[in-house]
Each structure stands twice: as C-alpha cells, then as structure tokens.
Amino acid sequence: MAITFKQVEFTYQPGTPFETKALTDINVTIPDGSYTALIGHTGSGKSTLLQHLDALLKPTSGTVTIGDRVITPTTSNKDLKRLRQHVGIVFQFPESQLFEETVAKDIAFGPQNFGASEADALKLAAKMLTLVGLDADLLQRSPFDLSGGQMRRVAIAGVLAMQPKVLVLDEPTAGLDPQGRLEMMDMFARLRHEQQLTIVLVTHQMDDVANYANNVIVMDHGRVVKTGTPQAIFKDPQWLAEHHLGLPKTTAFAQQLIARGMTFDEMPLTEDQLAAALVKQLPTSVLGGGDHDE
Amino acid sequence: MMSKMIFGRYIPGNSLIHHMDPRAKLLLSFYFIGIIFIANNWPTYVLLFAFTLLAIKLSGVKWSFFINGVKPLIWLILFTVVLQILFSASGGQVYFQWGIITISQFGLVNGVYIFCRFVLIIFMSTLLTLTTPPLELSDAIEYLLMPLKVVHFPVYEVALMLSIALRFVPTLMDETEKIMNAQRARGVDFGEGNIFQQMRAIVPLLIPLFVSSFNRAEDLATAMEARGYQGGEGRSKYRILKWHGRDTWATVTFAVLTVALVYLRA
Numbered sequence: 001m002a003i004t005f006k007q008v009e010f011t012y013q014p015g016t017p018f019e020t021k022a023l024t025d026i027n028v029t030i031p032d033g034s035y036t037a038l039i040g041h042t043g044s045g046k047s048t049l050l051q052h053l054d055a056l057l058k059p060t061s062g063t064v065t066i067g068d069r070v071i072t073p074t075t076s077n078k079d080l081k082r083l084r085q086h087v088g089i090v091f092q093f094p095e096s097q098l099f100e101e102t103v104a105k106d107i108a109f110g111p112q113n114f115g116a117s118e119a120d121a122l123k124l125a126a127k128m129l130t131l132v133g134l135d136a137d138l139l140q141r142s143p144f145d146l147s148g149g150q151m152r153r154v155a156i157a158g159v160l161a162m163q164p165k166v167l168v169l170d171e172p173t174a175g176l177d178p179q180g181r182l183e184m185m186d187m188f189a190r191l192r193h194e195q196q197l198t199i200v201l202v203t204h205q206m207d208d209v210a211n212y213a214n215n216v217i218v219m220d221h222g223r224v225v226k227t228g229t230p231q232a233i234f235k236d237p238q239w240l241a242e243h244h245l246g247l248p249k250t251t252a253f254a255q256q257l258i259a260r261g262m263t264f265d266e267m268p269l270t271e272d273q274l275a276a277a278l279v280k281q282l283p284t285s286v287l288g289g290g291d292h293d294e
Numbered sequence: 295m296m297s298k299m300i301f302g303r304y305i306p307g308n309s310l311i312h313h314m315d316p317r318a319k320l321l322l323s324f325y326f327i328g329i330i331f332i333a334n335n336w337p338t339y340v341l342l343f344a345f346t347l348l349a350i351k352l353s354g355v356k357w358s359f360f361i362n363g364v365k366p367l368i369w370l371i372l373f374t375v376v377l378q379i380l381f382s383a384s385g386g387q388v389y390f391q392w393g394i395i396t397i398s399q400f401g402l403v404n405g406v407y408i409f410c411r412f413v414l415i416i417f418m419s420t421l422l423t424l425t426t427p428p429l430e431l432s433d434a435i436e437y438l439l440m441p442l443k444v445v446h447f448p449v450y451e452v453a454l455m456l457s458i459a460l461r462f463v464p465t466l467m468d469e470t471e472k473i474m475n476a477q478r479a480r481g482v483d484f485g486e487g488n489i490f491q492q493m494r495a496i497v498p499l500l501i502p503l504f505v506s507s508f509n510r511a512e513d514l515a516t517a518m519e520a521r522g523y524q525g526g527e528g529r530s531k532y533r534i535l536k537w538h539g540r541d542t543w544a545t546v547t548f549a550v551l552t553v554a555l556v557y558l559r560a
C-alpha cells in the first residue's frame with residue numbers, strides 16, 4: 001500500500017496561544033513495498049507525520065492518500081477501522097499500551113477488534129510471541145510481570161498480530177539491549193520479505209538506516225528537506241551535520257580513510273560494502289600473501 | 295481533546311495582573327465573589343461589570359477565553375435562571391400565572407441579576423487561573439493555610455500534594471492522548487456505539503493510565519527520598535512570594551469598589 005502526502009500542513013491546537021505548527025508543506029510518497037526510514041533532529045515532526053499514516057491525526061490542510069483512502073481535513077472519524085487494520089503502528093515506548101490480564105489476550109486484542117474470532121486471535125498470539133523471540137510459556141503470564149524488554153516485544157507482537165500491510169515503527173528498539181535490537185531489526189526485515197510489507201521506520205540510529213532501508217526521508221523543522229536512497233543521503237556529511245544528523249559508523253570510518261587520501265567509487269554504508277571496497281583497492285600482491293586479518 | 299481542556303490553563307503574559315502576588319490575586323478573587331452579593335440594582339451591576347472588564351483588558355488575555363469559560367456552564371446557569379424566574383416570589387407586574395408558576399417583573403429582574411452574578415464569578419475566577427501559574431497558586435494556598443498549623447493541619451503535605459497534582463495534570467493529559475492513539479491504532483473506537491460498547495472501550499485506556507500513574511508516583515517518591523526529602527517543616531523555598539506596591543494598590547482599588555457599591559446599592 002503506497003502512502004502519498006500532498007501539501008500537508010498540520011498545526012497542534014490551532015487558534016490558541018499554544019498553537020504549534022508541526023508540519024509544513026509536506027509532499028512525499030512512501031512507495032508500496034519500500035523500507036522507508038524517516039530521520040530528523042528531535043522535534044522535527046517525525047511522530048506527527050507518523051500519526052497521519054493511520055489517520056490518527058488529520059491534516060490541517062492538504063490530503064493524505066493511504067492505499068485507496070483519501071484523508072482530508074474534513075474526513076469523518078467514523079469508518080476508519082478498515083484503514084487502521086491495514087496500517088499497524090508501533091509507537092514510541094509501546095509497552096505503555098498493555099492492559100490485558102494475560103500476554104495472550106493482549107496480543108489477541110487487535111485482531112479481535114478487527115473481527116477475528118477469539119480462538120483464531122489466540123492462535124495468532126502464540127505465533128506472534130515466538131516471532132518476536134519470546135518463550136511460549138509467557139502466554140499466560142500477566143504482561144505487567146515482565147521485564148521492560150519483554151513488555152516491548154509483547155506490545156510489538158500485539159501490532160504484528162493485526163497482520164498489517166504497512167508496518168510503522170517509531171524508534172522500536174530505543175532502550176533495548178544490543179543483541180535484542182539486532183534480533184528485532186532482523187525480524188522486521190525478514191517479515192517484510194515474507195509478507196511483502198511496507199515498513200516505515202523512525203530512528204536516530206543511522207546504522208539501521210544504512211543496513212535496512214532503501215528509501216530515506218529527512219525532516220527538519222516540520223519540513224521534508226530531502227528524500228532519496230541511503231547512498232544519496234549519506235553522500236554529504238556536511239549537509240547532514242547542518243541538519244543535526246550523523247553518519248553510519250562505517251561511513252564515518254570511510255570518511256576518515258578519505259581524509260587520509262583514499263577514494264571510493266561509491267560511499268560504503270555497511271561493513272560488507274566497506275570490506276568489499278577495500279579488498280578491491282588492495283594491491284594483488286597483498287591478497288596473494290594471504291596473511292591479512294579481517 | 296487537549297484543545298477542549300484549555301480553560302483554566304495558565305496563559306503566559308507580561309501584564310500587571312500577571313505580575314501580581316498570587317496571594318493577593320487569590321484573596322481578592324474570593325473577596326470579589328463576596329462583594330458581588332452587595333449589588334442589588336443595575337448601577338451596581340454595571341459598576342461590577344465595568345470593573346471586571348477593565349481587569350480583563352489589563353491582563354491582555356483574549357476575550358474568547360472568558361466566553362469559552364462560560365460555555366460549559368451555560369446549561370447550569372440557564373437552569374438556575376429559569377427556576378428563579380418561574381418560582382421567585384411575585385412582585386411588581388405579573389405577566390403570567392399558572393398554579394405555583396408565576397412570571398413577574400420581580401422574577402425576571404432577579405433572573406437577570408443571577409445570570410450576571412454567574413458570569414462575573416466565572417470571569418473573575420477564569421482571570422485568576424489564566425494569569426497565575428498553577429504552582430504559584432499552590433504556594434499562595436500553602437501560605438494562606440499556614441494559620442491552620444495551630445490545629446495540626448498538615449499544611450506542608452497538603453500543599454505538596456496540591457503542587458504535585460497540578461504539576462502532573464498536563465502530563466496525564468498527554469499520556470491519555472498517547473494511549474488513546476495507540477489503542478485506536480489497534481482498532482478501538484472511542485466514543486462510538488452504544489453505552490455498553492463505550493464503557494468497554496474505556497478499559498484499555500484506564501488500565502494503562504493507572505499503571506503508568508502508579509509507576510510515576512513510585513519513581514517520584516524514590517527520587518524525592520534519594521534527594522533527601524523528609525517533610526516540609528523548615529524547608530526553604532525556591533519561589534519566594536513577594537508583596538509589591540501594585541498588590542497594595544489592587545487592594546485599595548477593591549476597597550474603593552466596595553465603598554462605591556455600598557453607596558450605589560438600593
């Protein structure tokens with residue numbers, strides 16, 4: 001499902017002294033099947049934009065087209081359910097949305113709201129729990145007895161259980177342990193391939209952008225300031241710094257190599273790309289010598 | 295939702311009224327409610343309205359906030375006014391009579407007066423809350439409750455509870471909004487369907503709110519203990535209330551207003 005923003009503006013609490021303009025003239029498309037990373041300095045409007053993907057917020061002016069539904073400032077709040085079934089949002093710190101007596105019931109809550117039978121929903125819950133890397137014997141536990149990281153996974157399972165076509169993730173791994181982060185991110189990427197999902201990821205981790213995304217939207221002060229492939233975005237470190245953004249670790253390392261006189265045809269974003277680029281530049285005699293470490 | 299809850303929220307400003315001592319503002323607001331009952335004819339009401347509107351003008355807050363302050367209470371006000379018109383003792387010309395219901399000139403005039411009283415009280419208390427940060431207000435209450443310490447009333451604790459409660463109102467509202475959105479995204483329809491469905495929709499909102507409030511309370515208590523909080527007795531203050539010349543002048547103005555009212559009343 002593609003999502004298109006046309007001249008979208010959004011203002012919080014319009015007509016009061018607390019009026020904040022959060023989005024200005026947004027024109028952007030999230031292509032069907034893409035893995036889109038949404039990056040930007042804190043307060044740049046990422047979370048506000050996300051809430052438009054599910055019609056939780058409606059534009060103050062302009063239109064948002066989600067699949068074949070068009071959301072305008074006057075769209076009624078009724079009848080948005082079908083839309084919300086297709087777009088699953090994992091909010092920042094989603095563990096705060098848990099409320100049921102057991103983990104199984106909480107995960108089954110979404111599917112049941114969208115019309116699944118209790119038995120089907122519970123079956124789905126068991127499947128999703130393993131998918132997010134938790135043990136099946138947690139199913140009958142209270143979600144409030146779990147550790148923070150486990151709660152996070154249960155909340156994510158609750159969104160996955162809705163089987164959305166578009167999965168929206170607002171910093172899903174913030175505060176998780178490094179191993180858990182890696183597992184989570186790999187799981188999302190795997191799901192995308194298996195189920196042809198469209199993923200929208202908000203993150204401050206440039207490494208995640210480099211490793212997983214194929215499309216990047218950069219926001220600053222409520223505007224979209226650049227869109228493109230990760231390659232195109234990370235080409236210009238100076239521009240990134242101006243917008244309070246960093247580089248992926250690998251790219252930063254490559255930049256240091258460049259400063260010492262090395263050149264790359266294409267900026268390496270991941271470790272694999274960097275390794276390949278370096279191997280290409282090594283004199284053949286060294287490669288023949290064999291005794292180099294990785 | 296947030297925008298609807300805006301009444302009574304502090305609106306930063308730089309006016310004379312904003313800079314008044316919160317104790318003066320609080321006391322004078324109560325005093326004003328008292329002297330409204332001196333008024334009993336149209337010159338006195340005109341004077342009170344002129345005074346209130348002048349105070350509002352001085353504060354520099356938009357008129358619409360005050361009108362909006364009246365709106366949620368309009369049905370209560372109209373109900374009281376209608377009761378007053380229909381059932382007050384007859385006097386003057388009688389326009390309509392049916393059983394115990396009488397519409398008389400006296401009743402109509404009284405109805406209008408009651409309406410005016412409501413509006414004046416709402417305007418003045420709205421002015422108080424719009425121009426005073428909640429924490430200053432709770433400092434003022436703490437100060438004014440101080441005499442109750444003689445009877446071992448826990449003034450510091452009550453004041454602390456009050457300021458913590460006030461401090462967390464906006465946080466709780468943000469939290470509510472966030473959890474509502476998260477549950478909406480999981481297919482909950484708030485405010486739709488019959489009353490039973492609506493009650494059921496509240497559960498996924500209330501439980502997370504309670505859980506997070508208890509967690510926050512616990513964190514706050516731990517943080518306070520970690521920083522050595524041991525009760526309010528003898529603590530020095532960060533915000534110190536200061537009585538200025540303008541507060542004295544405001545008090546004098548109210549005294550003059552009272553004299554004028556007594557002089558003008560029938």
Ligand SMILES: Nc1ncnc2c1ncn2[C@@H]1O[C@H](COP(=O)(O)OP(=O)(O)OP(=O)(O)O)[C@@H](O)[C@H]1O
Binds near residue numbers: 048049
């Ligand atoms: N409920 C709200 N009411 C009023 N203003 C808001 C609200 N939520 C966000 N804002 C404002 O809108 C702007 C954009 O906020 P948003 O939450 O979209 O930023 P963000 O890019 O997600 O930041 P972060 O990376 O810190 O999560 C900010 O200036 C913020 O103060």
Ligand SMILES: [Mg+2]
Binds near residue numbers: 046047048092170
């Ligand atoms: Mg955000």
